[in-house]
Amino acid sequence: MNWLDDAALFSQVSAFLAEDLGRGDITTQSTVPRNARARGRFLAKEPMVIAGLEAAEAVFSTLDSQQQLEAFVSDGEEVEAGKVVARTNGFADVLLAGERVALNLLQRLSGIATQTRKFVRAIEGTSSQIVDTRKTTPGLRMLEKYAVSIGGGRNHRFGLDDGVLIKDNHIALAGGVQAAVERARSAVGHLHKVEVEVSTERDLREAIESGADIILLDNQTPEGTAQLVRVARELKPNVTLESSGGITLDNVRAYAEAGVDLISIGALTHSARAMDISFKIQAG
Amino acid sequence: MNWLDDAALFSQVSAFLAEDLGRGDITTQSTVPRNARARGRFLAKEPMVIAGLEAAEAVFSTLDSQQQLEAFVSDGEEVEAGKVVARTNGFADVLLAGERVALNLLQRLSGIATQTRKFVRAIEGTSSQIVDTRKTTPGLRMLEKYAVSIGGGRNHRFGLDDGVLIKDNHIALAGGVQAAVERARSAVGHLHKVEVEVSTERDLREAIESGADIILLDNQTPEGTAQLVRVARELKPNVTLESSGGITLDNVRAYAEAGVDLISIGALTHSARAMDISFKIQAG
Amino acid sequence: MNWLDDAALFSQVSAFLAEDLGRGDITTQSTVPRNARARGRFLAKEPMVIAGLEAAEAVFSTLDSQQQLEAFVSDGEEVEAGKVVARTNGFADVLLAGERVALNLLQRLSGIATQTRKFVRAIEGTSSQIVDTRKTTPGLRMLEKYAVSIGGGRNHRFGLDDGVLIKDNHIALAGGVQAAVERARSAVGHLHKVEVEVSTERDLREAIESGADIILLDNQTPEGTAQLVRVARELKPNVTLESSGGITLDNVRAYAEAGVDLISIGALTHSARAMDISFKIQAG
Amino acid sequence: MNWLDDAALFSQVSAFLAEDLGRGDITTQSTVPRNARARGRFLAKEPMVIAGLEAAEAVFSTLDSQQQLEAFVSDGEEVEAGKVVARTNGFADVLLAGERVALNLLQRLSGIATQTRKFVRAIEGTSSQIVDTRKTTPGLRMLEKYAVSIGGGRNHRFGLDDGVLIKDNHIALAGGVQAAVERARSAVGHLHKVEVEVSTERDLREAIESGADIILLDNQTPEGTAQLVRVARELKPNVTLESSGGITLDNVRAYAEAGVDLISIGALTHSARAMDISFKIQAG
Amino acid sequence: MNWLDDAALFSQVSAFLAEDLGRGDITTQSTVPRNARARGRFLAKEPMVIAGLEAAEAVFSTLDSQQQLEAFVSDGEEVEAGKVVARTNGFADVLLAGERVALNLLQRLSGIATQTRKFVRAIEGTSSQIVDTRKTTPGLRMLEKYAVSIGGGRNHRFGLDDGVLIKDNHIALAGGVQAAVERARSAVGHLHKVEVEVSTERDLREAIESGADIILLDNQTPEGTAQLVRVARELKPNVTLESSGGITLDNVRAYAEAGVDLISIGALTHSARAMDISFKIQAG
């Protein structure tokens, strides 16, 4: 990550801690001796792909700049249940204050990486790639897209300014595929490509003929996808093709085998189950 | 919601929009005629408990203060697949700019409310109540706890400053249950009760005898829970009892029938599946 | 203090310095040689309880991260006139830029601690405790409540979210004591107690019978207080009782001897006189 | 007040409300019916000069933009005990949420205005003016200096960038009065005058001869002041003269009669007692 | 402009006003009667292309939400010396407080638009387009790029995240043109094109053969440019070609006639002279 990510991470983690701590951790303040020291360990309680160790460390180092996380695995590694993934030593009140936020981040990001890895595995050997969507948790897009990349997926647009993707709503409001594509090509900066969502062969042809660089085949069956891929490649051999809509672990390989370059899946981020990770603290 | 929630909601929604829009929606700017108007409808695509309509409206009214959401149901209502839950009219570019953020919020919060409602239904007729935890998405705690309440659950602590809950880690660092409870009672403000997490009958007895107001029975079987409930009620009839750990839709009723007052479930917020809701836009 | 307090303190002190410095200390810039070094000493000019040394140090370390305060007493100690309480060495322009803000904080917080100590002394030997109120200077609540605790008082609510205290206005709007108490008990989180303000024996009885945990006896004479204490203890022996309203150094002991647990006094924070402390700077 | 003051006031009041409300007013939320309306009245409980009505109104209008304060007096008027100074109607929860912050501001600012008015009265008929100092509450300088002006005092520097005032510390570090004054005159912008603090006749002469525009006579007796005034006026008839240090209501007139133009008093702001004002709420 | 631009503009203008107003406009406060009203007119004092009327209006409406600017021309129009371009009525103190900031913006943006228009005119009839660079004033990029577009230019990258432009430094660090282009193509999102800066025919060939979509011909003579254009079009007929470096009003047409698609000019924004515009205020 670069400076921007670091600065953003620190700023986000500070806000997350403020949300959880409010005016302070009154339980710890009233029960744990001031300046007591402790050791904490993050323990994976089920198999998973780890993601978010830097974010977890940032939680503790925000609370106490001296405190670091000693990681025993790297983001992206697959671990078994029972694996101690990281440990940290420091003031007991710092560990207790940061525990929940660190876990909430680590569990969620590992959940996304684990989910992504399953999709990536499912299409191994094909020439397709798994990509994410903008269906991320509001406020966590950079972290969640990072977790997707750690899981082996690629990132689609980071935001509405990050590329032209003409969808059905744009087409309807622009007055047709051709009008939309031509307007986009003439108005957008020279460094941007133009992607168009289509759901019929007719729109597909119109999009390519109007100069679209990338075609998103939305809500097609694998068979329908294969047919549209053939049409598209005939018209423009080097067109980039993407599938989206209704894609699950069960059918993702069929889409990949239909020949698309990219398969985008909202569930990578909007419905990943949090991984079960615990944080155990001992005096000392 | 009150002023604080409104101010916080506006501020959050602005940040969520900035995250998605970056330097602007280049697709809409280049394809949709400036000042075009449009109508949008939120459509439930599966049965669900709706939650988050105010948040969704805040997305659009942040973009254009004139724009409102006309809701056809209220937060908390159960709807069937196919139900149009709300509609909005306005500038096409505003609808397109807000669509994704509004959906991301509405889908997530409805997912939490729907999940909560299932747990609440599962214990209907008992005297127990479903409560949430601090296992919320960083940055979204207030919204997610709101969704839990909409689903019929009650809210546990909003943060570490919102109540004394002495856990195993505190007990270890304080040097035992009695020491921890007594310290907490003498140090904390007179308006706060003291809750203690226990996992053995011995700790349960020590906690109650030391003056704990509330006991959290962690990671017990339903049978073990019933046994500890009996012990606790004998010692202190009006003690409040809470269960947590490993509770699912399948076993939640057994815990309720074991006689606890509160059942707390992290999965309400950390692993709820986003509900399938679409936003359809038409010119005009 | 914890991270939050540290972060809040730094952020507050930065705002205080910006308020005083504006575009810069034009007197020092134009008269004092750049990079001149100096030594400064804080001198108590009357007897007082010192409070706020950390805040004073934060002023200087915000201006120059290398600069520390060497304190010769700790917060809470009583000093005589003439005592040098702390000293600091550093760049002359830093000492001159921070002087006023550091003094404004130290003088005010020591004033509050000194005032509190007098009340605490006045009831020594009784079982009552002095508590503060929310009548603090806007923006300085955490610091002023800290000064009260340094003086030997205890802290009442830190804000409206920090406990249920039902006052006459709530009772009037709720339709009576019983309605108010019962609603509060059912709506508020299970970790919160319920305190009710009463001014008649009838309301006192109704409050206790409705389940109030704590009773605030407002604007009573010491004799009236003693009478209500007897009634309350008869109804509920372990009820917590608090006095407020019209309490001065002259009569506070009478309230304590009337048997209440807590005596809350707004004047601790809203009308404490600033202590006379000077800051002397020497070249070097 | 101008836009900046308005913007600053709104921003400050929002912070003050956030400080008091935290996550929300849990007492009102749980006892008062949602949407209940109420009327509130501010009642002076002792004689005072009112100051801060705009700030009090800002508290309520921040909570609800529709809510206004109907004032029956203007800032600066003297009222007797028992006077209703203002009233407001609105939602009950808004009145209850804003009550404490509004009172804390109104009581403090009225205290400063009342204190200032006493000093102004004490020197009536002389040609001196009462001025404030930078000994204000950190964070409240603009509001407190406003209260001084409402009380009839004038404002000294708003901050260290607002004028050149060379004090003993600057003189010591600059190497003497002459060096300090000459440096200041050559380095500071052409729109600024130069004031110098002196405590001996020798320094007074040196300051005036070096070109000081204003002389601050610090910590003199009234008699000593009169003598220095004579010396100063002989050297430079139109020099502006200011007294400071140890000035009380008992001796302020003696300083005025000694012939100084300005008398600065830190106690106007650092030790003014809060005025007793109550806020009574009724349903409706 | 969209919501983001509006929000950004308001936020920027507030900061600009705060920079100029500090603690307030002490001249106006002390000389102009409170609530006096006035009329102001913006007068072009030399021929120019107007740009920035919305920004100028934002200055006044930030100070007083009621105040609007009545414009007699639109951004992009060319006006002669003597033309009244806009007028506004309102409180005299608002006009005086906003005057300087409004002029500073309007003069600068009109300067950029005027400068851009000259370059656009100079290449009229060719197929080239004038584009800007990232050599904008820190903090004003969006406004200055807007002024370029008003002048008839197109916008190059809005920031380093807005497109891939491989320069000599990247090539050196990547180990050659081919390595840099290939890495960029495989790592960057599928919606982005790849532009490469070259200064020799050899690098040009390598860049195109490695798959670059756009070529930036840096610091070439017009003749050298024409030669490289021929080579490039032979290798890849639809490649986009851009010239930059050392381009002035005198030689820009020669570059356009050499056949490039884009001509980028830093001086549009980094060295445009502010246009002479005055703001005249009259009572009433």
Place this chain on the structure above:
Amino acid sequence: MNWLDDAALFSQVSAFLAEDLGRGDITTQSTVPRNARARGRFLAKEPMVIAGLEAAEAVFSTLDSQQQLEAFVSDGEEVEAGKVVARTNGFADVLLAGERVALNLLQRLSGIATQTRKFVRAIEGTSSQIVDTRKTTPGLRMLEKYAVSIGGGRNHRFGLDDGVLIKDNHIALAGGVQAAVERARSAVGHLHKVEVEVSTERDLREAIESGADIILLDNQTPEGTAQLVRVARELKPNVTLESSGGITLDNVRAYAEAGVDLISIGALTHSARAMDISFKIQAG
């Protein structure tokens, strides 16, 4: 610079970097090996007065707190074309990310210092001084006024709160010169002088007779200026006199010789040409 300037500089530079970097430098991320190190040199490509080295260094140290700039000249030195003014070593991605912002600042500030130095040279030997105006780039006032001082000019007001300057608009709204000056003298703090803009001898006389300390002679010819200077000095020998309006390098000496103390020139900041400086990066 002091703490405030440092804090302001860091905060500004962070905003400037965020403006340029957006979501990150995608070119460098995809082409340059992570952790590659590099050396960069700033090279003057024309003769100039250097200004802004601290600001340039702040750009890099904001990105990487370890990175420093080794300067070979100081701000204010005149350098020839070809001079390496500073160098820096660090991570290649940090150098590439900071390059543009650092150059944009250094080029602009050096442009202002160079322009100012020319005016200062032009009046060498006279008793006049060159001063700047409030015609600075919005958001960059402190930096641009710093560059003026580096060039040898003096700073006029930093903002509208930094001095009383009564202009034609104030006079018109106040009802005449005398009314305006008298009001200002009675209302403004005792540390402020009063400057008045006049354009006729009659106004000049009225201003001085009403007690103005400084006179701004606006839009006069050098001859007219000399005449007004004579009148003014006769009336009040120690009055400060300033010229403004229509002053260029060609005629500035004539104004100086006319005997004014200050000559203010907006073009120092609003129309200075950016100096040509390059930043060359090498691996290593």
